[in-house]
Amino acid sequence: MTDKEKNDINLLQTGYRFTPSNVGLEAGEVATYLAAVGSDKRLYRDDNVIPPLAVVARALKALFDEIDLPAGTLHIGQGVTSAGVIQSGDQLTSRAQVKRRQQRGKLDMLTISFEIMNQRQDTVMTGETSLILPGAEAAE
Amino acid sequence: MLELAELREGMELPELEKKVTQENINRYAAASRDFNPIHLDPEFARQAGLGGTIAHGMLILAYLADMLTAAFGQSWLSDGRLSVRFRTPARPGDTIRVSGKIHRVEKDEGKTVIICEILCANQADEAVITGDARLEVSDT
Numbered sequence: 001m002t003d004k005e006k007n008d009i010n011l012l013q014t015g016y017r018f019t020p021s022n023v024g025l026e027a028g029e030v031a032t033y034l035a036a037v038g039s040d041k042r043l044y045r046d047d048n049v050i051p052p053l054a055v056v057a058r059a060l061k062a063l064f065d066e067i068d069l070p071a072g073t074l075h076i077g078q079g080v081t082s083a084g085v086i087q088s089g090d091q092l093t094s095r096a097q098v099k100r101r102q103q104r105g106k107l108d109m110l111t112i113s114f115e116i117m118n119q120r121q122d123t124v125m126t127g128e129t130s131l132i133l134p135g136a137e138a139a140e
Numbered sequence: 141m142l143e144l145a146e147l148r149e150g151m152e153l154p155e156l157e158k159k160v161t162q163e164n165i166n167r168y169a170a171a172s173r174d175f176n177p178i179h180l181d182p183e184f185a186r187q188a189g190l191g192g193t194i195a196h197g198m199l200i201l202a203y204l205a206d207m208l209t210a211a212f213g214q215s216w217l218s219d220g221r222l223s224v225r226f227r228t229p230a231r232p233g234d235t236i237r238v239s240g241k242i243h244r245v246e247k248d249e250g251k252t253v254i255i256c257e258i259l260c261a262n263q264a265d266e267a268v269i270t271g272d273a274r275l276e277v278s279d280t
Contacts, residue, residue, distance in 0.1 A: 036202075054171065078197070082218060
């Protein structure tokens with residue numbers, strides 16, 4: 001999705017469904033992720049297990065590619081629940097929707113829930129991302 | 141890795157210490173495909189009022205996940221839950237102490253539920269991430 005196609009975040013209301021996204025990682029990307037984190041766990045190195053938060057990061061990237069986040073947006077909270085081990089080569093799809101949108105003074109709080117499924121349609125992860133957005137008045 | 145039989149309320153998880161570097165932030169950007177200039181471009185970040193680049197919050201959260209993987213292994217990856225708040229940004233040069241303490245251990249129908257308080261703090265002892273983690277381990 002290009003910048004021109006991004007959705008105005010002020011139009012995203014409770015129940016809005018994001019476009020499902022492929023969030024699988026290539027082996028090289030996993031290696032780069034582990035180098036960034038400084039992790040040398042055998043599970044990841046030898047057993048072809050994918051770090052769950054690497055997948056979450058990719059899912060968040062897909063969300064943020066779809067919406068035009070105003071300057072000053074803060075990622076304030078994150079929840080993640082693992083429901084299964086993710087293996088190298090799994091084909092992963094993230095589905096997300098706006099769970100809640102609340103106004104607090106000039107700030108908007110947006111909670112987005114997501115579910116990540118593998119190629120067998122098993123849910124391997126769920127989660128929630130909380131953002132604070134400058135209100136429409138502040139963003140202008 | 142910790143043994144299930146030795147887990148007790150109040151027990152501290154083995155700590156990690158991680159140095160935040162711009163090089164690792166750049167690597168994380170590549171792995172997550174999050175190239176927001178507040179993480180990568182010092183001048184842009186200064187003009188945004190951040191005083192310099194800041195690490196991706198999800199990179200620091202990955203440190204926490206790494207500690208939990210070290211403590212609980214595959215149980216954490218297959219049946220773990222994280223819920224956190226991002227409190228203050230981490231910056232290149234920061235040293236992040238990653239810690240956790242077992243808050244509760246509950247027995248429940250052939251499994252043990254472990255609830256931990258978790259924390260990432262910087263060298264000034266400011267909380268960068270706070271939250272809790274929960275995992276279930278089969279007793280068999």
